[in-house]
């Protein structure tokens with residue numbers, strides 16, 4: 859038996875915010891690779907494999923592979939305490955010129971901005987149900 863809720867949760871995030879690759883990493887600001895669960899989510903659930911998920915798309919952040927791995931490892935080892943230090947470490951480990959290059963690649967064209975959602979901020983939020 860598959861794990862429909864886990865898959866549904868990720869499908870919801872992609873449906874609302876598109877692929878994570880369209881966003882910057884929330885920690886280091888390079889290009890993101892994955893949608894990662896916020897381990898502090900109030901409604902955190904676990905599937906039978908122990909994977910954490912939430913059915914609320916707003917409880918996911920876009921992270922690059924490096925930061926996602928560091929985040930999940932930190933939470934597995936220490937829980938969600940000490941995360942600010944982790945964020946600082948991950949952010950500061952990236953040279954500023956690398957971050958600038960990533961930003962420039964996005965803002966180099968109107969089409970690129972559109973694809974990344976920057977010219978239509980909150981375009982999906984209208985459907986949010988609370």
Ligand SMILES: [Zn+2]
Pocket residue numbers: 883884885886887888921922923924925926948
């Ligand atoms: Zn990152």
